[in-house]
Amino acid sequence: MSVEPTSLLRLEKTSLREQALTALRKAITSGQIPPSTHLVETELSEALQISRGTLREAMRQLQQEGLISAGARGRLSVRHLDTKEIRDVFHVRAALESLAARELAARPDRTEAVATLRSAVDDMDRWAASNLEDRIEADLRFHRTMCQLTGNLTLLHQWTSLEGSIRMSIMFAGVDRAIKNMNAKRHHDIVDAIESGDTAKAAEAVIDHMAGAADTLVTA
Structure with missing residues (x-):
């Protein structure tokens, strides 16, 4: 039985997404990235050493969790709870x-x-x-x-x-x-x-x- 290379790449990508998600979630909930901070894709992808596509997947999950929110022109920021x-x-x-x-x-x-x-x-x-x-x-x-x-x-x-x-x-x-x-x-x-x-x-x-x-x- 042969293994499709694309399936292995998909697993690797998923792993990177999960690692990025965990790192960002911890940084936000610990206050390391303060509320109202604007999240710049280029800076975050470079800091995490992942592609912007993988970063976007992680950030979509963070939006669903209510940790970040979209403002004007879709700019993403750390949510500030009043x-x-x-x-x-x-x-x-x-x-x-x-x-x-x-x-x-x-x-x-x-x-x-x-x-x-x-x-x-x-x-x-x-x-x-x-x-x-x-x-x-x-x-x-x-x-x-x-x-x-x-x-x-x-x-x-x-x-x-x-x-x-x-x-x-x-x-x-x-x-x-x-x-x-x-x-x-x-x-x-x-x-x-x-x-x-x-x-x-x-x-x-x-x-x-x-x-x-x-x-x-x-x-x-």
């Missing part, structure tokens, strides 16, 4: 994660899920003395895990599509305010509510958590 947009992101998070909490609380066999979530909170404690990026990862891992444990792939997909905007919201706030939202006790409260088996209480715990988190991020 306070309303941040609150909108957290309202949608509250809807998704309260559904996850409700589903987990309704399970008669929720013991294992609760143990997994407590372990995720313990990880947050372990990273408490680390840098902001590690703490953000530990925090998001807790919330992502809660969605994963439901087994609802649509729910998880929708949450994942918000992840870029969530990271940008956290960076928007600055270190001090961001860290306030990573308090382990606030996350244990969610797990306690899930463990109780009271679905309304579990959903309310998440909604309160997200409202408080949004307030912390946008209140000067």
